Amino acid sequence: MYPFTLVKVNDTAAAIKSASGNEHAKFIGGGTNLVDLMKMNIEKPEKLIDLNRLALKKIEKLSNGNILVGALVTNTDLAYHPLIRSHYPLLSEAILAGASPQLRNVATTGGNLLQRTRCYYFYDTATPCNKREPGSGCSAISGYSRIHAILGTSEQCIATHPSDMCVAMTALEAIIHVEGKDGKRIIAFSDFHSLPGEHPHIENTLAPADLIIAAEIPALGFAANSTYVKVRDRSSFDFALASAAVALDVQAGSVKHARIALGGVGTKPWRALAAEQALIDKPATMSHFELAADEELKNAKTTLYNSFKKELAKRTLISALQKTGGMV
């Protein structure tokens, strides 16, 4: 670990001011990912700005029925909140499918949005990685790529986005509230994370010194009928090989509305619009679930060690559709 200074701030303005003009400054919330990366000499901030005194720890229901989740709300508090459990089971289940209770107790909502990939090579400073050192090359494409992405990849990077929470949030079309040097603004969830493209080190659309204030979850009645299915090598404390967040509105045996997202297979939390389209106004049957899964994965691009992911992602999605479609 490289040496750094730690600064505690009392409000958002002070946080933003403290970060402004210093490209080696980083905000820290729970630190469950950042500190690991610092220990591995991957992140080398010179200044850490501790946000934990900020008043961003509330979950509140807005007058329009949406739910506003403060950036410092812990994963545990969000997952077990009665409104989330009853109205958005997919979000509660997604969070509880990740990490361990100890980590969830300190990991924050804002930090989870910025979670970095678990690519083996990103974590190993002795190997080339375009995300860690732009232009150095990708060790994963020709290396051991079993856990890597098959959707949204580029010639420069196939690193998987690791978050479970974000998969549910993209399905729910959450809105990210940001405050920066030029005031407040909102970012649609689908615009928040960037595809790797030519610049895999750029992972989101935040500007320097931007601070995440909250995540707003829009009201979505049928999200009460939703689930998160996660397939992994062991039963807990493991990242997804494939996961699916599904909310389904089934009326008289037919799908009226669907929200679908995939995890463990995309370079960003993967909204499955093609699968949603394929299901609308179709009977909630196994054959249509299979067609929808095929549609979403038909352009997946696999590498030597992850060719299984295309089939696994389909089956994971089908499993979630069966659960929400009342078939299991």
Added chain:
Amino acid sequence: MSAIVGQPVDRKDGRLKVTGAAPYAAEFFQAGLVYGVPVQSTITLGHINNIDSSEAKKIKGVIDILTYKNAMSLHQTAGGDPNSGKFSEKDLLPLQSERIYYNGQHIAVVIAETFEIAEHAAALLRIDYNEEKPVIDIAQSEAKTYRPQQGLGGGSPQLKRGEADDGLDRAGVKFEQTYTTPVYHHNPMEPHSTCAYWDGDSLTVYDATQGVFGVQNLLANGMGIPKEKVRVISPFIGGGFGSKGFTWANTFLAPMAAKLVNRPVKIVLSRSFQMFTCAGRRSSTIQKISLGADSGGKISSGKHETTSETSFVDEFVEQAGIATRILYDLANLDIIQNLVRLHRGTPCPTRAPGEAPGTYAFEVAMDELAEKLNIDPLQLRLINYAEKNPFDGKEFSGKNLKWCYQQGAASIGWKDRSSKPGAVKEGKYLIGYGMATATYPANRSKASVKLKLYADGHAVAACCTQDIGTGTYTIMAQIMADILGLPMDKVEMKLGDSLFPQGPNSGGSQTMATTAPAVRAAALQAKSRTIQLAIADKRSPFYQQQEADIIAADGKLYVQHDQARQETYSQILSRNKMEWIDADATTDVTLKDGQKGPENDQAKKPAENPFAKQDEKMDREKYAFHSFGAHFVKVRVDSLTGMVKVEKISSAMDVGKILNEKTAKSQIMGGAIFGIGMALMEGSVYDPQTGRIVTKDLADYHVPVHADIPAFDVQFTDMPDYNISLVGSRGAGEIGITGITAAIANAVYNATGKRVRDLPMTPDKLLA
């Protein structure tokens, strides 16, 4: 007369451990202590051109940097017997040259005032290498196969019994398959760690080791100082699983660094990378099994051919065929062992070395053969049951495997198993049952114990062996308590210090079987000496009584047929103005009286302690010493996603007398949990281009978590084996991991109809 032995007594050190008060090797603070952070090679083969430490040395608090240029010269550390110490890489003593043999080899130690400074400075070293093309995979064309002649323990890994090729040719039913297992890393909770300090030419080392005595030997030899000048201390070990059975570079680097800076130095290997590169591993294996049987299921012939890996700096053989020699009554058998040298660190014993991967392959093959023959897998094992040891024709010292089969089958509900795979469905889940035989040798070697029985009525015994987390402190105290008739809080076992009499390396599941007889003999001698004092003393109520009539129980001594005649140890010793009574015992079953040992060239003398003498008759001419057992498993497989959940494990084990039911069960469960790891998730991966470790920490290397662990039913025959010792107990350690992986694999096949022959059986492999 055994009130306490056998009971599920809580660990004496349990509270110390859970409150963090038990000191591990990295937790001994010495005034002036500084921190060493080892730096590893990032290339796989070649040599170092230059180490640029200019940036690192600018950091305030950096004291010095140990490299091959300023390291002390080490002497070759002869010896290969783990009891007397085995350095894991005999041709790569640390920091002796610029040559690189594997990725992750230690090349420097940064020494600084704090751990944080040392870590930071370590990241600033710039190493310039000359790289060469390494051999990184068994299957690579450059990889050359050869047949090793010595396995762990010295015997040949090759075996030819009868005419296997002929037998296979003539067999009515033939079966042949190849199974592969990946590299495994031990991952004890406590990383390898060493604290060392010099006082003049005397060296004290706190080391995380399964063999304190061996480390003392190795350091004395390696550093060229007399053994008496080296003290090694290791009171608690946070698991070893074999990785701390051989000695690794860190044990030398700490005293080398301490010499360089003339301060005490602590070195702890990091969980990520270092614990996966320079602390041993289990070799990968490729195992081809051939079986030939008649239609009734009698197997006439078998062949078990293994290819495993070793390094270019030492030879270690993962002898997967070792248990096949004794498992079943096969008249014709070929065991073939091939070895390939790779540019990786050297493998070492890992959780039942040989037996664990070997029983996986062979016991799955048995399941496959049973299906081919249309015979129940359990029945096939009974048809081929070995009453005598097929390896040497000797009687087993005690074998009650049929009881294990019976109890395990009843516990899991074997009768509910459908012989047709994929036939039992519960919703989207497929249900399956599997079983396999477990076996492990019953090892016992030499131990010496000294014991003091104090006038205040408590007793302390000491032996230089270790409690590696298995319960040795507690079990030895139980033995003392029963013999001396004292409660558990009045008896204490001391372990893990080279000042104590020599005990065994804690490998091969031998600690208890080796140490307990010596503790027993020492306790009996102390009791006897006390009683003899009393019966010769007119002032004692025992005056002129027979020694044999005097019983020790409930904290006192009394005459069996006249219980009113009683007194305490305190009364006897105080009357004689003695502070304590000494006893000592050496039980040595490795050699017969008069034979010469490998270490000191001195002929073995008969034991002086009469109780020890009674207990040295481990007749290897007459008996074969092995434990057996059976694992039965029920699994539930998600038919859509391929995720496997082990629902229940029923294990029935025959390991002789059980000394502590709780710690014995924990051992079997722990082994079986590692079996879940092997079957479903564990395995290390190396980069296919560079040979560098890819799965470099516990996020990427998966061991089972609580959610993976099922309900257990562990049963023991608890039948004493007095052929191994008068304590009657065989080791109950590594046997737990044997067979279990096969039992799970067989259950997954029974559930799904999919036979995965390449471990681990991750969800992707069950999709097809």
